[in-house]
Amino acid sequence: MSVKVRALVVDDSAVMRKMVMRSLTQAELADFEFTEAADGADALQKFQEQPFEIAFIDWNMPNMTGYELVCAIRKWESEHGYQPIPLVMVTSEKTMGKMQQALDEGGADAYIAKPFTVEELQSKLRKCAARARELAEAGGARQPAQASSGGLFKRLFG
Amino acid sequence: MSCQTPPHHEVCDTVLRAVSDAVRCTFEAMYGCQATQTEDSGPDPNVPSVAGIIGFVGDRTFTLCWSLPQGTAERLAAHMLGDETIQFDSDETADVAGELVNILAGDVVAKLDGAGLKVQMSLPTIVRGTALQLFPNEPESVAYLHFDSAEGPFSIRLTFGERQGLRMPGA
Numbered sequence: 001m002s003v004k005v006r007a008l009v010v011d012d013s014a015v016m017r018k019m020v021m022r023s024l025t026q027a028e029l030a031d032f033e034f035t036e037a038a039d040g041a042d043a044l045q046k047f048q049e050q051p052f053e054i055a056f057i058d059w060n061m062p063n064m065t066g067y068e069l070v071c072a073i074r075k076w077e078s079e080h081g082y083q084p085i086p087l088v089m090v091t092s093e094k095t096m097g098k099m100q101q102a103l104d105e106g107g108a109d110a111y112i113a114k115p116f117t118v119e120e121l122q123s124k125l126r127k128c129a130a131r132a133r134e135l136a137e138a139g140g141a142r143q144p145a146q147a148s149s150g151g152l153f154k155r156l157f158g
Numbered sequence: 159m160s161c162q163t164p165p166h167h168e169v170c171d172t173v174l175r176a177v178s179d180a181v182r183c184t185f186e187a188m189y190g191c192q193a194t195q196t197e198d199s200g201p202d203p204n205v206p207s208v209a210g211i212i213g214f215v216g217d218r219t220f221t222l223c224w225s226l227p228q229g230t231a232e233r234l235a236a237h238m239l240g241d242e243t244i245q246f247d248s249d250e251t252a253d254v255a256g257e258l259v260n261i262l263a264g265d266v267v268a269k270l271d272g273a274g275l276k277v278q279m280s281l282p283t284i285v286r287g288t289a290l291q292l293f294p295n296e297p298e299s300v301a302y303l304h305f306d307s308a309e310g311p312f313s314i315r316l317t318f319g320e321r322q323g324l325r326m327p328g329a
Contacts, residue, residue: 019239
């Protein structure tokens with residue numbers, strides 16, 4: 001029986017959250033258990049209150065952008081010594097500059113451009129989903145990063 | 159930046175081409191069917207519509223309004239959500255209009271970038287009503303693009319702002 005992967009889906013559009021969840025389920029990348037957040041502040045609060053193994057974050061949101069949320073999550077993980085989870089930007093932006101900034105400076109792991117197909121999710125998110133499953137199988141992402149002596153942290157980020 | 163941009167009419171033509179191409183690409187990717195540009199007068203303006211509006215600033219300042227008549231909006235929302243019971247007045251049709259124009263705008267930004275024009279897009283705003291209009295500063299700076307598709311007709315209204323582009327934040 002496959003382990004549940006707790007996924008946080010962040011988008012100010014309820015329709016888009018539903019589409020992302022439906023597409024991810026169809027892509028069968030993992031046995032996801034979804035939690036929704038309608039903006040960056042809501043997402044950050046949920047992230048701090050409960051563990052997730054992966055997050056899908058809209059880029060273009062009011063108040064707190066997806067990029068700012070990625071930075072805030074990475075800062076919080078670092079401050080608490082937790083393992084970084086895969087963060088996937090979901091965006092309608094198709095110019096590479098911003099996406100590269102999110103990947104290089106913000107600490108996001110991947111991005112998918114809207115509109116996307118199930119096949120694109122499968123090909124672009126295979127590595128992120130595999131990492132999320134490993135985190136879930138290892139007991140969740142809230143294991144201290146330095147305690148992962150089994151080499152998971154090294155394999156993922158080393 | 160703006161001093162290097164081509165003359166006004168050339169930029170408008172470039173924007174129109176980018177929007178027209180982006181509509182076709184977005185529609186085919188989202189709905190798996192073609193949106194065909196038509197030369198007719200577009201959907202009946204007296205039919206209730208929901209519209210997604212996005213502003214662009216940069217080398218050119220313009221506003222894009224994607225207007226979906228009631229029947230088209232209901233079919234697109236039903237298709238997108240897999241739910242045939244969605245009503246025009248629901249939050250879902252507004253959300254779909256916002257998401258569609260947001261995705262379209264992202265493609266427009268990329269296509270303009272490829273044509274050498276740098277613009278940034280705003281967050282979408284959603285409006286409902288009949289005979290929806292965006293009023294320009296200069297009457298000649300309005301363009302309409304009408305489309306037909308298997309999901310129904312729809313139209314795009316582009317309103318160009320001042321001829322000199324607004325500088326993007328951080329540029």
